[in-house]
Amino acid sequence: MLAMSRIRLPKIGSFIIDENGFLCLDNRPLTLMLHDLENENIPVDMPRDRTFSTVDSYVNNLLMCHDNRLRFQPNAVKSAIDCVSQMTALTLMRTVRPHFFDPQLNNGPFIFSLTDLHASNILVDENWHIKCLIDLEWAASLPIELIRPPIWLTSKAVDEIDVEEYNGVRKDFMTIFQEEQKRYPPQYKYQQTDVMEKGWELGGFWYSTALPSPTALHAIFYDRIQPPYGEEDARDNKFYLLISPYWGRDPARFIRSKLEDMAAYDIRLREMFQKP
Known part of the structure; x- marks a missing residue:
């Protein structure tokens, strides 16, 4: 993590090899989330060819991906209550976003990350x-604030982490990380340890964990x-009835359409398993 993130990159995206054989940061940030959504x-x-020059624009685009999952995945909701709950969560994820990102870091640094x-x-x-x-x-290449300690330190899924247990192991990780950082100092003024500790204290850790996970955002x-x-x-x-309508217009119609999608999905699923 330290060796790959020492150099500040100019924007958020992924590298490609162009037609002349040059390595260029000209591709959208291709993460597993995009791959999974497009496969469905x-x-x-x-x-x-879209890259991002600010954290705000990138986070907003990721939230739009979550919106589209709710809109287009046929089995995105289990019930009307579940649909309203997801609409509320996505609405408020946008509302609280400024609380978890430092405006001074909106234009970088952006760093290479696995x-x-x-x-x-x-x-x-x-x-x-x-x-x-x-x-x-x-x-x-991602915002430095989206880089966090590994979520798998206690071998639990992101929506099943025991905070107290995880924090104990996280502190050990951060102690070692801080020592190793002296051997791999970044070529910019911000220290990763400081950014990650602030993210943990303010809750940015959980926000950045929810963003790339369509299946876990709701629970997190x-x-x-x-x-x-x-x-x-x-x-x-x-609370849900007041907030959810602000996710999109005509919420009642949308909820009905999602229940219809789920019913049709169940029928198709049963038909597939009934085939010899």
């Missing part, structure tokens, strides 16, 4: 020395992001 025929509204660097992609020897990494295709929002604003709100039905 969900539009992401992010052309291949977005799929989990434990099974790290090969070690008998003494646990890292020998090589695999599965690197999801590397991208209500478990980790929303409670500090008013934990009792999530137990009040009026």
Whole structure:
């Protein structure tokens, strides 16, 4: 993480090799989230040649991807209540976004990051020395505030993390990270350890964890992001009925359409399994 992020990059995106053989940062930031959504025929509204010069523009585009998943995935909702809950979460993710990102970092630094660097992609020897990494295709230039300690430190899914247990291991990781940072100082004024610690204290860790995860954003929002604003709100039905209409126009019609999509999806699914 330290070696790859030492150099400040000019924008958010992914590298390509152009027709002349030059390495260029001219592709959209191709993360696993985009790949999964497009495989399910969900539009992401992010052309291949689109890059981003600010954190705000990139985060807003990722939230639009979540909107499209809710709109176009046929089994995106389980019920009307679930649909309203997801609409509320996405609306408020936009509302609270400024609370988790430093305006001074809106224009960078942007740094190279392996977005799929989990434990099974790290090969070690008998003494646990890292020998090589695999599965690197999801590397991208991303905002420094989206770089966080690995979410898999306690071997639990992002929406199942025990905060106290995780924080104990996270502190050990950060202590080692800070020492190693002295060997790989960045070529810009911001220290990754400071940014990551601030992200943990202010809750940016959870926001940046929810952003690239279409399946976990809903749970992370209500478990980790929303409670500090008013934990009792999530137990009040009026809270959802007041907020959800601001996600999009004609919410009642949208909810009906999603229930119809789910019913049609169930029928197609049963038909597929009934075939010999």
